[in-house]
Amino acid sequence: MAVIILxxxxxxxxxxxxxxSTAKLDALKSDxxxxxxELGLQQVGVSDVDLATAERRLGQWLSEGxxxxxxxxQKHGTKRSRPxxxxxxxxxxxxxxxxxxxxxxxxxxxxxxxDSIGYVSRYAxxxxxxxxxxxxxxxxxxxxxxxxxxxxxxxFVDSAPVLEKPLANKAxxxxxxxxxxxxNKNAGSWFFLGELYTDLPLPIxxxxxxxxxxxxxxxxxxxxxxxxxxxxxxARRCISYLTxxxxxxxxxxxxxxxxxxxxxxxxxxxxxxxNKFARRSVEGDFAPRHKLDAADLVDxxxxxxxxxxxxxxxSAIRRIGYESWLRNIAVGxxxxxTTPDVITALRQRLTxxxxxxxxxxxxxxxxxxxxxxxxxxSR
Numbered sequence: 001m002a003v004i005i006l007x008x009x010x011x012x013x014x015x016x017x018x019x020x021s022t023a024k025l026d027a028l029k030s031d032x033x034x035x036x037x038e039l040g041l042q043q044v045g046v047s048d049v050d051l052a053t054a055e056r057r058l059g060q061w062l063s064e065g066x067x068x069x070x071x072x073x074q075k076h077g078t079k080r081s082r083p084x085x086x087x088x089x090x091x092x093x094x095x096x097x098x099x100x101x102x103x104x105x106x107x108x109x110x111x112x113x114x115d116s117i118g119y120v121s122r123y124a125x126x127x128x129x130x131x132x133x134x135x136x137x138x139x140x141x142x143x144x145x146x147x148x149x150x151x152x153x154x155x156f157v158d159s160a161p162v163l164e165k166p167l168a169n170k171a172x173x174x175x176x177x178x179x180x181x182x183x184n185k186n187a188g189s190w191f192f193l194g195e196l197y198t199d200l201p202l203p204i205x206x207x208x209x210x211x212x213x214x215x216x217x218x219x220x221x222x223x224x225x226x227x228x229x230x231x232x233x234x235a236r237r238c239i240s241y242l243t244x245x246x247x248x249x250x251x252x253x254x255x256x257x258x259x260x261x262x263x264x265x266x267x268x269x270x271x272x273x274x275n276k277f278a279r280r281s282v283e284g285d286f287a288p289r290h291k292l293d294a295a296d297l298v299d300x301x302x303x304x305x306x307x308x309x310x311x312x313x314x315s316a317i318r319r320i321g322y323e324s325w326l327r328n329i330a331v332g333x334x335x336x337x338t339t340p341d342v343i344t345a346l347r348q349r350l351t352x353x354x355x356x357x358x359x360x361x362x363x364x365x366x367x368x369x370x371x372x373x374x375x376x377x378s379r
Contacts, residue, residue, distance in 0.1 A: 020148075020201070028148065029202045032094065035143045039136050040283065041096040042191060043184070045171030045205040049090060054166035055081035061232070068236040070245055072161075080161035087154050087197045092204070094196040095164070095171040096140070097182075098133050099281045101190035102126060102288055109270050111294060112259065115336040118297045118329060121240065121264025122190065124316045125293050126286035131314070133157045133194040141196055152199035157192070164193045172205035178230040179218035179268035185211055188278030189269050211274070218268035223257040227268070239265035243328045244320055255331050260297065262328040263317055289315070297336060298345045301329045 020028070029046060036044035058073075058081060067073040079086040083093060100123055111119050123129065137155040145151060156162050165182050169175055173193075174184035183189045185208070212230075219227045226237035235241040239261050242250050250258070269275060290311045303311065305322045312318040317325070330349070336342055 025200070025202055028144070028200070031147065032140070032144060032202070036096055036140055039139050039143075040098070041136055041140070042099050042187065043173055044094060044096045044140075045168070045173050046202045047093050047095065047167050047170035047207075048204050049083040049093060051081045051083075051163055051166055051170075054163050058163070064234075066232075066234045066236065068241060068245065069247065070235065070241070076161040081163055083162075083197055086160060086162070089152060089199045090197040092198050092200055092202050093167050093171070094140075094198060094202070095168045095173055096133070096137060096194050096196075097168065097173050097184070097187075097191040098129075098136065098194070098283070099187065099191045099279055100126075100129060100283070100286045101278055101280050102286050103280065103293065105270055105275060105278065107293075108266060112261075112267075115260050115332075116297055116339075116342075117260060118262040118292075118295050118300050118332055119260050119265075120262060120292045120295075120317070121266050123192070124263055125288040126283075127289070127314050128316045128318075129192045129286070130157045130159065130316070132283070132285045133192050134159070137194050137196055144200075154197045155194065156197065157194040162195055164195060167195060168193050170205075170207045172208050175208045175210045175212070176231065177218065177272070177274075178212050178216065179222075179227055179272070180231060180233045181269060183211070183272070183274050184208075184277075185274070186277055188275035189272060190275065190278045190281075215273060217271050217273060221267050221271045223259065223261075223265070223267060224254050239267075243324075247324070250327065250331055256335060258331050259335055260332045262297070262300065262325075262332050263320070292317075297329055297332050298341045301326070301333060301345050301349070 032046075033044050055078065061067065062074050073080075076086075083090045102122060102125055108119075108122060111117050134155055134157045137157065141153050141155060144153075156164075158164075165176050165180070168182050174182040174187075174189070177183040177189070181189045182191075182193065184191070216230070219230065224237045224239060224242075226234050226239070226241075228234045228237075235245070237254065239254070239258055242254055242258065243261065243263055243265070303325075308322050308325060309318075320328075326349070330346075333342055333346060
């Protein structure tokens with residue numbers, strides 16, 4: 001099992017590791033890469049913990065206010081950009097990527113033209129990736145431990161202040177594209193990232209070079225113009241932020257552009273030329289559940305809270321809560337063609353509980369569409 005020591009301030013720390021020869025560390029790293037592949041990880045790399053450049057860029061991004069209501073991005077001081085402050089004695093980060101694309105991209109693109117269908121970001125169609133990838137990282141750490149004995153480590157999958165994309169870049173897994181997602185030259189960008197912070201002084205990989213060139217496909221295709229400059233994202237305009245991170249009403253200026261996207265947005269990945277190299281995932285946990293890969297908006301809007309809780313169990317979607325789910329679908333229905341089913345669905349919410357009116361029906365009436373009266377929206 002992992003050896004975890006607590007510092008005087010209560011923070012977990014890694015123990016001081018035993019000394020290994022260069023040959024031993026080289027051999028161990030080769031084994032780690034092989035074990036990762038055997039565990040279903042598509043690629044594993046190793047980086048040091050110097051994130052000075054990423055720290056400066058993060059500070060500038062925060063100073064611009066581009067993080068919106070994501071206050072957690074500015075918490076924890078420099079622990080996010082200095083791994084040894086988050087977990088003392090960390091000197092290396094093992095980063096792994098795991099493909100998740102469950103179906104052909106052409107099918108996903110086609111869904112965007114069907115306004116009666118709710119588009120859910122491809123990463124959220126199956127089981128919660130946090131659990132899936134963290135389990136693999138833990139298995140990798142256990143395999144290392146069986147080989148060398150107890151060592152210091154801690155696994156992270158979006159579970160702590162970690163600059164995962166700069167770390168992945170330094171580990172050779174890809175470069176940060178103009179849309180700010182990580183792109184792999186041989187596999188596109190449809191993958192999750194997870195990390196093992198460790199005290200093992202493993203050999204490090206060469207950072208991946210940028211291959212975006214003059215391409216601006218992601219910038220031009222973004223529905224809300226959230227990529228305000230190459231490599232710079234204003235999250236406040238991003239549909240993923242608006243439908244997942246934002247609490248309260250979605251600003252009117254973005255609702256039409258949201259279209260039928262009810263949870264997240266994949267446009268900048270769907271139209272990235274490098275994703276012609278993306279591979280479909282064979283991981284069963286990432287396969288679509290409850291027909292969320294092509295579900296009717298009216299049907300989704302009819303889910304009761306109990307049904308929603310049952311169908312989002314073990315899903316990343318659960319984190320936004322039922323009210324935000326209804327809000328997002330209401331926006332989608334506001335963009336849909338006027339049909340008897342759409343009107344009936346909206347009227348049912350408008351005559352429902354006060355909570356339903358505030359979180360769903362009221363959002364739609366402010367569109368002034370479908371000929372529905374009874375605007376009770378807070379203005």
